[in-house]
Structures are given as structure tokens and as C-alpha cells.
Amino acid sequence: MSTLFEKVWNDHVVVPETVDAPGVLYIDLHLIHEVTSPQAFSALRDRNLPVRRPDLTLATIDHSSPTTPVSTFKDLLVAGESAANQIRQLEENCETFGVELLGFDAEERGIVHVIGPELGATQPGKTIVCGDSHTSTHGAFGALAFGIGTTEVGHVLATQCLLQRRPKTLAIDLDGTLPPGVSAKDIILAIIGRIGVDGGTGHVIEYRGQPIQSLDMEGRMTICNMSIEAGARAGMIAPDDVTIEDLSGRPRVPKGAEWNAAVTRWRALGSDDDAVFDRQVTIDAASLEPMVTFGTHPGMVVGISEPVPDHGDASFRKALEYMQVSPGKPMTENDVDVVFIGSCTNGRLSDLEQAASVLRGRKVADGVRMLVVPGSRRVKREAEARGLDRVFAEAGAEWREPGCSMCIGMNGDTAARGQLSVSTSNRNFEGRQGAGARTVLASPATAAASAIRGRIADPREYMDSNT
Amino acid sequence: MMQAVDRIRSRTVVMPTTDIDTDQIIPARFLTTTTREGLGAALFHDLRYAENGDPNPDFPLNASDVAGRRILVAGNNFGCGSSREHAPWALLDFGIRAVISTEIADIFRNNSLKNGLVPVVVDADTLSWLLDNPGAEVEIDVPASTLTLPGGETIKFPLDRFAQHCLVEGLDQLGYLESQLDAINSFEEQRAWTP
Ligand code: SF4
Numbered sequence: 225m226s227t228l229f230e231k232v233w234n235d236h237v238v239v240p241e242t243v244d245a246p247g248v249l250y251i252d253l254h255l256i257h258e259v260t261s262p263q264a265f266s267a268l269r270d271r272n273l274p275v276r277r278p279d280l281t282l283a284t285i286d287h288s289s290p291t292t293p294v295s296t297f298k299d300l301l302v303a304g305e306s307a308a309n310q311i312r313q314l315e316e317n318c319e320t321f322g323v324e325l326l327g328f329d330a331e332e333r334g335i336v337h338v339i340g341p342e343l344g345a346t347q348p349g350k351t352i353v354c355g356d357s358h359t360s361t362h363g364a365f366g367a368l369a370f371g372i373g374t375t376e377v378g379h380v381l382a383t384q385c386l387l388q389r390r391p392k393t394l395a396i397d398l399d400g401t402l403p404p405g406v407s408a409k410d411i412i413l414a415i416i417g418r419i420g421v422d423g424g425t426g427h428v429i430e431y432r433g434q435p436i437q438s439l440d441m442e443g444r445m446t447i448c449n450m451s452i453e454a455g456a457r458a459g460m461i462a463p464d465d466v467t468i469e470d471l472s473g474r475p476r477v478p479k480g481a482e483w484n485a486a487v488t489r490w491r492a493l494g495s496d497d498d499a500v501f502d503r504q505v506t507i508d509a510a511s512l513e514p515m516v517t518f519g520t521h522p523g524m525v526v527g528i529s530e531p532v533p534d535h536g537d538a539s540f541r542k543a544l545e546y547m548q549v550s551p552g553k554p555m556t557e558n559d560v561d562v563v564f565i566g567s568c569t570n571g572r573l574s575d576l577e578q579a580a581s582v583l584r585g586r587k588v589a590d591g592v593r594m595l596v597v598p599g600s601r602r603v604k605r606e607a608e609a610r611g612l613d614r615v616f617a618e619a620g621a622e623w624r625e626p627g628c629s630m631c632i633g634m635n636g637d638t639a640a641r642g643q644l645s646v647s648t649s650n651r652n653f654e655g656r657q658g659a660g661a662r663t664v665l666a667s668p669a670t671a672a673a674s675a676i677r678g679r680i681a682d683p684r685e686y687m688d689s690n691t
Numbered sequence: 692m693m694q695a696v697d698r699i700r701s702r703t704v705v706m707p708t709t710d711i712d713t714d715q716i717i718p719a720r721f722l723t724t725t726t727r728e729g730l731g732a733a734l735f736h737d738l739r740y741a742e743n744g745d746p747n748p749d750f751p752l753n754a755s756d757v758a759g760r761r762i763l764v765a766g767n768n769f770g771c772g773s774s775r776e777h778a779p780w781a782l783l784d785f786g787i788r789a790v791i792s793t794e795i796a797d798i799f800r801n802n803s804l805k806n807g808l809v810p811v812v813v814d815a816d817t818l819s820w821l822l823d824n825p826g827a828e829v830e831i832d833v834p835a836s837t838l839t840l841p842g843g844e845t846i847k848f849p850l851d852r853f854a855q856h857c858l859v860e861g862l863d864q865l866g867y868l869e870s871q872l873d874a875i876n877s878f879e880e881q882r883a884w885t886p
Contacts, residue, residue, distance in 0.1 A: 238871065238874050238875055238878040239871055239874050243852060244852050244853060245852075245853045245867075246851070246853055248868065248871050248874065248875065250875070250878055250879075252886035253886060259722050259723070259775075260774065260775065260776070262724075262725035262726075263725070263726065263727050263776075266725075266726075267865070271865075280886060287722075288722075288723055304723065306723035306724065307723045309723075309725065310723045310724075310725055313725050347886075350886055355774060355776075356773075356774055357772065357773050357774040357798060371774040371798055372774060372798070372801075373774055373775075373776035373798060373801060373802035373805060374776040374802075375776060375802065375805040375806070375864075375865075376801070376805070378865060379864065379865055379868055382865060382868070382869070383865075383868045383869065383871075383872070383875060384875065384879075385868055385871070385875055387853075387864055387867070387868060389851065421710055421768060421771055422710070422767070422768040422771065422794050422796070425768075425794060425796065425797055426797060452772075453772075455768070455771060455796060455797065457797055485884070486884070489884065521710050521712065521771070523710075537709070538707065538708075539707075539708045539709040539710065539766060542708065632719045633719060633720070634719045634720060634722065634723065641742065651712075651714065651772060651773075653712045653714040653715065653772060654714070654715060654737070654738075655714060655715075655718055655737045656714050656719070659718070659737050659742070660737075660742070
């Protein structure tokens, strides 16, 4: 009678926790990027320690990388001198400590949470950490995956372990049938709106039910990705046929007899029928519609047809003021300056396809700048093979090199002060996409529809009736 | 690096806003540093300074008498969002040694404990008193895990025993993890499967 989380957790306890000390938890995969690792490598240097398991460590460059082509150090300076130096430092650290780096010359480079699953390094039943809160993405495969701080990055580099106390469990059960035109992004925004940005604090979420099982792996990753926006440590979905089908043939999954053994192990990971969760929430999928945020955190979210709420405390009113949004009116009354399609939430092939299917044969409205940034080089190649780049270019959007880009605005891709950006990323915090920029989170289809209309739009008005 | 902390007596600085995220505490463009030092200058940068770089007169940290205050009181769910440890580094570099709220986000809390910044979670009544009385002189006693208000009222706050020990002794937890190396070695040898 164990939950999925408990099975994975118990399988990795090196030393159990006591009242006096946290437990020691073993980590199977440690992902690294340029922004949160330099001080951790310095800590190793200071103590003269090696990386304990370079074979379980994988680095890439994503956060501050330019989304214009990079072949020389000068190209890097697009993102600014300190960003360029930080990237240089990661390259040096990986070289010195023997860590594999998927850098600018690697065909597999991309956002850390996009490439782990692409490579098949992300697998059910693993513990996965990264100095990045959206590590929760990998939970879509039934891994226990969570973000850590830089000090902890140092702990994992040195010992392959973390000191942990066991979090609580929260089951989020979806029932009913998802209406057409409503995507995984809309589901997770609705969940955060329902439980709040602190609704998952101290908990690991397991998403269950037919509407979740009917999603492909990319949709599941979108859901788990934003678990942190509900304050949760991690989000997980039990592995099933869809998971195993997706993993099969990926470069880094076990091969031959080991594959069969792994599949057997993975299939046993799902929560037992009599498993007990600390908390449980049910959501009716049939009642959902495309969602857009109206405030300055992801919990301030409404259905596209609903008015912005007209009640709230001082923080709520301050957020509306920052957003220049009127209470009592729907978000569809707001003009759009910038549209961003990308990020570890919605920068995968199916996300780009959803945006392209809305844009095909249409034009981005005058005065709107639209950036499409694939989540990885592989996504970029596959999208180009399907002609999506041409759909975007013909519509008047910019097709870029992979990276985090406008999700975090560290590489020079930002919205200007006061501009309204409809973004498929995960955070609408004040200034997240540039000082003074206003962010509205939405699905790829909603973002594309808004680019065409020049105002926030209901994507269902731009979809074929049979989609 | 871990700074030992025992007793903090200070007047408070108050930010009543709820859900203050780590992007507010330190905006992403300041994360291209490769050291831990000097981030205090960027603390709450975009709230603290106007577009032209002038200090924003309404921002609590810009008040003329806040220098030397070491306790920040904030609205519910402080430190949500990004895992950037630069957030506690910036607070510590500015001189803040403890944060009081009704809820403190998991990763921020964890990062704070690794650096000697004390997360103090209190009930809603205590928080609203603190928010209504900015600048109140309070005392945080880490070994006792108590917060004492100016009237002498003492409130216990939750603090994991291990975290408390590390805070008081200024212990780096990597040392503790290294002391578990035998267990880690045998775990690796005895696993039923290998990643
Ligand atoms: S895309 Fe955004 S959320 Fe994802 S890893 Fe990059 S910066 Fe973080």
C-alpha cells in the first residue's frame, strides 16, 4: 500500500531519517547548468574534492545562452560579458572535473529539462535533481525529480547524495473528459488557480486520472513542470504504456535484457490501489477552458471567457495595478506587444505544432513581436523537418536557436518596460521577462491566437472544428 | 558559506506583500555572477530602485533608519519560485539574518538554512501584529527556537533539530554528508539496479 512517491523514495534511502538528523537520499541523475553551478564547483575546489559520480552527472548550457547562432566567443557576448564568462566557467569546470557537457558544439544541447527526457536519461523510478526549480518536469516519467540550491548542487557533486526529510504526499485526481481546445497547460494553470501558489508546499504531487493518462509525454511534462508554481517539491505521474513507448529507443535507456528488466520494474511503480495520501484534491476536467493569468503569480489565473476577479487584498490590487488589468473585465480586452513560444514548459515539438496549427496561413498582427524558441536542438531539427519554421516565418514570427530565452530574460531576450507579453513559460512574476514587463501565461495555442489578434484571444476561435 | 547564528535582536523591516518570489528578491539578470559575494547591492533591485536608478522612497529597505536591521517580516509564502540560492546570499549580504512569515517556500527555506539565514514561521495573528508594527524590536533565539515580541511575549517556531544544530554551530552540512561515506559506498554496491 505505497504511493508512487514512496516507492521511489524508499528505493533511494541510504540512511533513514531520525528526529535528530535528516535522511541521506541517493541521487541517480544530476543535471547541471551554467547559472547555479559555479559556486558549487568552487566549493569542491576549496575542499579539494572530486565529483563522485561524473557518470551520473550531465551538464548543458541553456539559461544565459544567446538564441542567435554561436560559433565564437564573440557570439556569446550577445548575452553580455558576465553571462559569457559564466558559460566559459561551466566549460572549464566540466573539463576539470570530467563531467559530460552538452555545449555549443553538441547536437543534443537544449534546455536541461527538455534534453534529459530526449536522451532517455530521464527514466521512471530515478531520483533526479538539478539546481533549478523546474526539475519537477522529469516527474512526468515517474521519476522523483526536484530542484535544489547551489550548496546542495555541491553536496550531490561531492557525495551523489542529499540530506532530506520526507515530504508529504498530495494526490490531484482529474476526472471527466477534457473539452476540445483545452491543453495540458490549461489543466496545470487551473490546478494552480485552485490550490494556490502555496497549495503544494511541503508536498510531492501525484497527478492521476483519465485526463492525465490520455496526455502524451510532452503534455505530462508541461503538467509536472509547473508543480513548483503550486509550491510543491515535485510532481509525478505513474509510468504506463505511453511512458514506455516514449522511452523505447531513446539513446540512454537500458538495452536488451536490461530494458526488459527495467520495464518490469517501471510497471510496478504506480501507486497501489490502497495507497494513502496525506491530502487529496479532485478536479473536474470537463469544466475547464483555456486559461490565462491576469496577475503577478501563476495562481492569479482565469478562464479565457471569465472576467478578472474584482476582490482581493492589497497584494492582489498591487498586482492588478502592475499588470494594468481591469477587474471585472475579461483578459481578451488587453492588447499584446510580445508573444513568446518556448521554455521547458512549452518548448517541445508538440507545443510548436499547436502554435503552428493556429498560425498556419495567418499573420502576426502589426506591432506584435513574436519569438519562437525551440527547447532544444533536437526540437529545432524536428520542427524544421516538418516545415514549422516556415509556418512561423511566413506568419512573421522569429525562429531562434534553443535556450531559456524570454522565460527568464537572462540572455538579452526581454520585453520592454510596460510591454504586455503573452508567454508559454511558467512565471508571470514582476520583471521576470524584463524589468517592468507584464507577463500573461498561456498555452501555445492561446499565445499564437493572441499574436494573430494583437489582443489576448481564445484559441478555439482559430482552430479547425475537428481539433 | 554557513554563518553561525545564535541570538538575533533587532528592529524589523516589514514587507507586507504576499508571495514575494525569488525573482523579486534578486532579478535574474544579476545571476550571471560566479561568486556568492556582493549580491546585497542587487537585493530587491527592481522594487528598491526606480528606472533611472534612484532609490524608490516608498520601499521599506530605503527608509533612512533601516541600516543595521537584521530581521525581515514579510507577507505569506515568502521566497516562492526559482531555486536560486542567490536570494538568501543577497539577503545575508545586505545584513538580514532572519525572515519571519506565515509560510516560507520549501527551496528558499532549505537554501536559507544552508547559509545561516533563519526562517521563522509564525501564526497569522503574530504575523499581522508584526506587519502592523514595523520597526518593532524583537528577539530570535535559535537554540530555544523562540521569537520574543517587545511586550515580552515569547512564541515558539518550528525548527528541525539538525538545522538548528547547524545554525548554532555554523556547521557546513557537506561535512556531515561526508561522514556518511561508508553507508553511501555500501548502498552503491548493494543496489538491485544501477542508474
Ligand atoms: S526555460 Fe525557464 S523555467 Fe525552464 S529552465 Fe529555463 S529559465 Fe528555468
